[in-house]
Amino acid sequence: MTPLDGAPTRQSRLASALTTSRGLMSLVRGGSGRPIVILHDLASSHESLNALAEDLKRNFQVIQVDLLGHGASDLRPLDLSISAQSDAVVEVLHDLGIYRPILVGHSLGGAVAVHVAAYHPDLVGKLVLISAGIYEYRFPLCWRLCRSRLGWHVLGLLGGPGAVERALRLARVVSGNVRTSVNRIESSAGWAALGRAFRQSTSDAALSELERLSEDALTHPTLVIWGTENRILPLASARVFFQGRHNVRFVEVAGTAHAVAEEAPRVVADLIREFLE
Numbered sequence: 001m002t003p004l005d006g007a008p009t010r011q012s013r014l015a016s017a018l019t020t021s022r023g024l025m026s027l028v029r030g031g032s033g034r035p036i037v038i039l040h041d042l043a044s045s046h047e048s049l050n051a052l053a054e055d056l057k058r059n060f061q062v063i064q065v066d067l068l069g070h071g072a073s074d075l076r077p078l079d080l081s082i083s084a085q086s087d088a089v090v091e092v093l094h095d096l097g098i099y100r101p102i103l104v105g106h107s108l109g110g111a112v113a114v115h116v117a118a119y120h121p122d123l124v125g126k127l128v129l130i131s132a133g134i135y136e137y138r139f140p141l142c143w144r145l146c147r148s149r150l151g152w153h154v155l156g157l158l159g160g161p162g163a164v165e166r167a168l169r170l171a172r173v174v175s176g177n178v179r180t181s182v183n184r185i186e187s188s189a190g191w192a193a194l195g196r197a198f199r200q201s202t203s204d205a206a207l208s209e210l211e212r213l214s215e216d217a218l219t220h221p222t223l224v225i226w227g228t229e230n231r232i233l234p235l236a237s238a239r240v241f242f243q244g245r246h247n248v249r250f251v252e253v254a255g256t257a258h259a260v261a262e263e264a265p266r267v268v269a270d271l272i273r274e275f276l277e
Contacts, residue, residue, distance in 0.1 A: 020091040022084045023074030026066040027092065031057030034276070035101040038064045039089070039109025041259070042133075042201065043194055045071030049106065052261045055269035063096070065089065067112065069193035076189075080197040082108075082206055086115035093123060100125035102276065106261055107133045107233075108201055111210055117220050118213040127222040128272055131233055131258045133202070134210040135241050214241075222248045223275040225268060227256035249275060 017026045028046055036056055040048050046064035053062045066073040068088055069080045077084065089112060093101065102125055105113035110132025117124040200206065222245075226238045235252060242250045251271055256263040 017072065018092050018095050020088040020095075022079065022088040022091075023068050023077040025068060025074070025088050025092055026072035027063055029061065029063040031060055031062045033060045035098045036060045036062050036272075037089070037093070037098070037101045037103050038062060039067065039103065039105040039112050040064075040070070041107035041109060041131075042198060043070075047071070048259075049261055049265075051265035052104075052268055055265055056272065059273060060102075063098070063101075065092065067109065067197075069197045075193040077193075078196065079200070080193065081200040082111050082115050082210065085112045085201075086119065089116055090120055090123065099123070102126045102128060102272075104128040104130070104272065105132060106130040107258065108197075110134060111201060111206075114210055114214055114218060118217040121217075121219070124220055126276065127218075127220050128225065128275065129222060130225045130261050130268065131227065131230055132224070133207075133233060134214050135207065135233075135237070219247055221275075223271065224248055224250045225260055225271060226250070226252055227258060227260045227263070228252050228254050229257045230260075232258045 014030065015026070015028045017024050019025075026046075030053075038046065038049050038053055040046055046053075046066050049064065053064050056062050067085050068074055068077055085108075093099075100123065103113040103116060105111070105128070107130070110129040111134050113124075113127055113129065114132065114134050117127055224238070224242045226233075226235055228235055230238075239250070242248050253260050253264055253267055261268045
């Protein structure tokens, strides 16, 4: 694996890539102090959570990871399942010598964080789950269509990425997933990777396993943050799933949708600081 050179400082923003058994994983780190590892959403990259990361760097060392098939990480792996992402993240933590970090995961990143914590409980300190996609949900029709291989193949053939990105933004607004950034996909390989990641991470088997892990194996202190206007993973379902657990603090952020950490990064950063005090 490729080492990272130099100790991080509050001003530094060091980018690197580590070779894992699952593929090359890109990351950016900065700040100093207790380590926080941030995992982004599907169809995104570490840049989507830059505002949150910059706020947290005032108090912590922050490592932002590009999940496999996203951002600057490897697009080639055929296995982009939550299990594969989890394996790669664990190898990155070992390679960096990071022990018991706080794992912060948004949506798909939350699912990966749960998988890491459930199968490697001694490696993780605390969890922060933001609109985490870890339970069964009846997706809107547009998301069901996204499980189709043909749909992603068509996207890869639509010409310039700008038109495709605008269509993706429109779909997210319609579904309530308002966000400020979208992963720039400039090749058919990128669309194919995103399609694999979507199908594998939202399969019935994957979601069933995550629900089981969350109910039976997840014992870490956990902060769950949800937007009151989330239509992709509605607040009512999240309340049923998370509230009442002795190790979970459940917080609702009024007026935000699925991408809470992008819509209200300062609020989310303050909630994380309070949780870690």
